[in-house]
Every structure is written in C-alpha cells, then in structure tokens.
Amino acid sequence: MVIKNSKSLLNKNSNDSDILGIFETVNTELFQSLESSQNSSKPFLVSSGGTTSRAAADKHWILDLRKNYRKISFDPDEKHVEIEAGVTMGELSSFLKKFNRSFPIGLSGKTGMGYILTGGISPLSRTRGLAIDQIMEIQGFWGNGKEFHLCRPTTEKESSFEWKALCGAGIFLGIITKLTLKTQPLRPLLSWTANLTCSQLSECIDQAESWPTSLSFQWIYGENIFAHAIGEVKNTEEESILINLLERLPFSRNRIINKFNDMNSLPNLSLGNNISNNSNHSEVLGLLGPALQSRNRQVLKTLKNLINKRPNKSCYIASQQLGGATHLNNLETSFIHRNAIWKPWINGSWEPHDQSKRKRSLEWMKECWSDLEFSSPGVHLAQIHPHLEWHDKELSSAFKDWLPKLKEMKVIYDPRNILPPLEYITN
Numbered sequence: 504m505v506i507k508n509s510k511s512l513l514n515k516n517s518n519d520s521d522i523l524g525i526f527e528t529v530n531t532e533l534f535q536s537l538e539s540s541q542n543s544s545k546p547f548l549v550s551s552g553g554t555t556s557r558a559a560a561d562k563h564w565i566l567d568l569r570k571n572y573r574k575i576s577f578d579p580d581e582k583h584v585e586i587e588a589g590v591t592m593g594e595l596s597s598f599l600k601k602f603n604r605s606f607p608i609g610l611s612g613k614t615g616m617g618y619i620l621t622g623g624i625s626p627l628s629r630t631r632g633l634a635i636d637q638i639m640e641i642q643g644f645w646g647n648g649k650e651f652h653l654c655r656p657t658t659e660k661e662s663s664f665e666w667k668a669l670c671g672a673g674i675f676l677g678i679i680t681k682l683t684l685k686t687q688p689l690r691p692l693l694s695w696t697a698n699l700t701c702s703q704l705s706e707c708i709d710q711a712e713s714w715p716t717s718l719s720f721q722w723i724y725g726e727n728i729f730a731h732a733i734g735e736v737k738n739t740e741e742e743s744i745l746i747n748l749l750e751r752l753p754f755s756r757n758r759i760i761n762k763f764n765d766m767n768s769l770p771n772l773s774l775g776n777n778i779s780n781n782s783n784h785s786e787v788l789g790l791l792g793p794a795l796q797s798r799n800r801q802v803l804k805t806l807k808n809l810i811n812k813r814p815n816k817s818c819y820i821a822s823q824q825l826g827g828a829t830h831l832n833n834l835e836t837s838f839i840h841r842n843a844i845w846k847p848w849i850n851g852s853w854e855p856h857d858q859s860k861r862k863r864s865l866e867w868m869k870e871c872w873s874d875l876e877f878s879s880p881g882v883h884l885a886q887i888h889p890h891l892e893w894h895d896k897e898l899s900s901a902f903k904d905w906l907p908k909l910k911e912m913k914v915i916y917d918p919r920n921i922l923p924p925l926e927y928i929t930n
C-alpha cells in the first residue's frame with residue numbers, strides 16, 4: 504500500500520479528492536488490509552482508466568491498476584488479445600493496429616478497462632456488438648478475496664450466472680485484472696462531422712434510424728450542436744453507398760467528410776472551446792432508449808428546453824447510436840437493454856468545491872432524466888453514482904428483473920460490500 508495523494512487521474516472530481524491511500528496490486532495483503540482497516544468495508548474504489556467520478560473520492564482507499572497491470576499480448580492463431588486492467592482503450596487500439604486488427608473501442612481512447620466492463624458502446628458496435636460481447640476470458644478476484652478465471656461459455660447451456668454478472672455488472676462483484684478479447688480486421692473509417700441546428704439534428708436522427716449498421720451517428724448539444732457520423736468501409740462499393748448517405752445529411756457549417764485508418768485518429772465528439780473550464784467537476788448519467796421515430800420532434804423540443812435551462816455552459820446532453828449487432832447476443836449479459844437504439848447521456852458540471860453550484864447541476868441532471876425518461880427508460884451504468892441518492896433508481900433502471908439475482912450474488916461474492924454497493928447507502 505502507498506500513502507500518497509498524487510493520483511493524476513483524468514477525472515477532475517477523482518483527481519481533486521483527498522484519499523486515504525493507494526494500493527497498486529491485488530493480492531492477499533490488499534484484502535487483509537481492507538479487513539483490518541477500521542474503515543474497511545465501504546471506502547474502497549477501483550480505478551482502471553481513472554476517467555469517472557468514482558475512480559477516487561474523499562476518505563477512500565483506492566486501488567489504482569494503471570501501473571502494475573500493463574501487459575498486453577496478441578495470439579496470432581486465435582486472433583485474440585489479452586489485456587491487463589491498466590491498459591487504456593487507445594493503447595489497445597494502437598497495439599492491435601500492428602497486427603492489422605481492431606477492437607470496438609468507444610468515443611475516447613482515454614478510457615480504461617471500465618469501458619469494457621460496463622458494456623462498451625462503440626461507434627462500431629452496430630456491426631461488431633458491445634465490448635462485453637468480445638470477452639472470451641475474465642480473470643480477477645471476487646470481493647471476498649477468492650481468485651477467479653472464467654472462460655466464455657460455448658453454448659447457452661454452459662452459461663452461468665457468474666458469466667452473465669461479470670459481463671456488464673462485474674464491477675459490483677469483483678476486481679477484474681485481465682481479459683481475453685476477440686478482435687476484428689482493421690478497416691478504414693469514414694468520418695462526417697458538422698455543426699447543426701436543432702431541426703437539422705432532428706432530420707439527421709431521422710435519417711440515421713434507417714441507416715445500414717455500418718454507419719453510426721453521435722451528437723453533442725450544449726452551446727452549439729456538433730455531430731459525428733462514423734462508418735466502417737468494407738469495400739469500395741460500400742464506401743460509395745456510405746458517402747452517399749453522409750452527403751444527404753443536413754448541416755449548418757463546418758461539414759467535413761474524411762477517411763481515417765483507425766479509431767484513435769478520429770476527431771473528438773466535443774463542443775470544442777465552448778466547454779471553457781475543463782477543471783470543472785462533473786457527473787455523467789447514461790440513458791438508453793429505442794428509436795425515436797414518431798417521437799423525434801417531441802424529444803428534440805424537450806432537449807432544446809433542457810439545454811436552455813442548463814445551469815452553466817459546461818453542462819450538455821449528448822447521444823450515441825446502437826442497434827444492429829448490439830441487439831444480438833448468443834449469451835446473456837448484464838447489459839439487458841439489448842433493443843436500445845440511442846444512448847443519450849447527461850453531463851452536469853460545476854466549479855470545483857462550490858456546493859451550491861454542484862447542487863444546481865445535479866438538480867438539472869435529475870430534471871433531464873425525468874423529462875427524457877419517456878423516450879429513454881433504460882440506464883447505461885457506464886458511470887456509477889453510489890454516492891448520490893439516485894443510485895437505487897439507476898440500478899433498477901439498468902438491471903430491472905436481473906437486479907435481485909445480482910444482489911444475491913453480491914452476498915456470496917462481495918459479502919463485506921468492499922466494491923460499489925447494489926443499493927444506496929447513506930453515510
């Protein structure tokens with residue numbers, strides 16, 4: 504165990520927190536220390552990429568996997584990649600490029616293994632599936648300290664509750680140290696970016712809902728609206744079909760259509776300089792819902808209203824498209840909202856250490872959630888909020904009927920609740 508406070512975590516809330524100390528290795532000493540510590544059971548957080556507000560927090564021990572879990576290797580026969588928990592998605596993508604292979608990473612290469620463990624929605628997921636659908640083996644330690652190594656069941660019959668739980672809800676039950684993942688051929692990517700008006704966004708969403716699965720659409724709405732469509736090019740015939748579809752999208756300015764070699768080279772989905780203060784603290788809540796179809800105009804009107812009310816310019820709402828292969832999975836996982844087409848996420852932001860501004864932003868997030876729930880009733884627990892009173896609601900919207908079984912497993916595999924709780928616990 505190391506007592507220090509220099510964490511250099513990407514998430515600002517986490518980075519500014521006053522932690523008790525840092526563990527960097529998962530071993531019996533870690534579990535013994537947690538057991539003997541007076542503050543043992545609750546105040547412990549795991550950090551892989553360090554991009555969320557629960558990578559570290561005041562008065563918590565943290566397990567930072569970034570230094571000692573860096574191994575990555577490729578099996579050329581199986582075309583599988585094995586990664587340890589400290590490897591970021593950008594590093595995974597760059598490593599695979601050397602073998603002409605790829606993995607459906609998300610919109611940022613900065614995220615860590617938490618991206619995969621929480622489901623992993625990639626702009627390529629409509630053809631490749633979610634990141635959890637690529638998992639072949641999972642290794643780590645349950646919260647009770649016992650080691651595990653599970654292989655992907657080959658038939659539905661072989662499937663187990665443990666496998667289902669680890670694929671999408673593993674962060675509540677164990678510390679995952681290593682994953683073996685399927686990879687796919689590396690193909691060129693088409694990228695369309697532009698600024699839009701609200702009615703153009705509505706039209707783009709309409710068009711995207713009837714696209715082939717090799718194209719996906721994502722947008723961010725704050726001070727302005729910026730959108731990004733990404734397509735995977737399998738051959739020249741398909742390329743011209745995709746370009747045709749991209750050229751039909753409306754835009755107000757700055758339209759760029761480009762071709763890139765891999766996900767790491769794509770432009771960021773961001774509002775550029777308009778998100779002025781990047782030292783701000785923030786929380787992010789991910790929702791999930793079906794195609795908007797006839798509700799498109801109503802949803803866009805709601806969005807416009809929410810954006811007009813946002814407490815400051817750093818707050819925004821964004822969304823990414825699922826569908827196609829994310830609907831199909833031969834094995835059950837804890838990502839139960841398989842028929843979702845859109846994942847809108849709400850970003851509430853405030854100046855550090857200003858409790859009243861924090862409260863206002865969190866209130867705004869709750870209002871957004873409540874107003875958007877009619878079109879996005881599910882939750883994607885890519886970011887967890889065990890410290891906020893909406894934790895019970897986010898858990899039940901994320902796992903529905905599967906939550907009681909997860910709670911039963913929690914009693915066995917994490918009896919002292921050292922990992923994030925499956926219920927809201929007031930301090």
Ligand SMILES: Cc1cc2nc3c(=O)[nH]c(=O)nc-3n(C[C@H](O)[C@H](O)[C@H](O)COP(=O)(O)OP(=O)(O)OC[C@H]3O[C@@H](n4cnc5c(N)ncnc54)[C@H](O)[C@@H]3O)c2cc1C
Nearest residue numbers: 550551552553554555558609610611614615617618624679
């Ligand atoms: C810029 C950006 C872009 C994003 N784009 C996408 C996207 O396109 N698609 C998408 O689906 N998500 C996206 N996300 C969300 C992101 O994937 C999740 O928030 C994910 O949980 C981050 O993982 P991390 O390892 O980086 O974060 P961390 O803060 O290190 O981890 C998050 C939580 O996961 C748990 N955890 C992490 N690692 C382990 C482990 N090894 N064992 C057990 N528990 C662990 C911990 O409870 C931790 O609190 C994005 C996030 C950011 C910041």
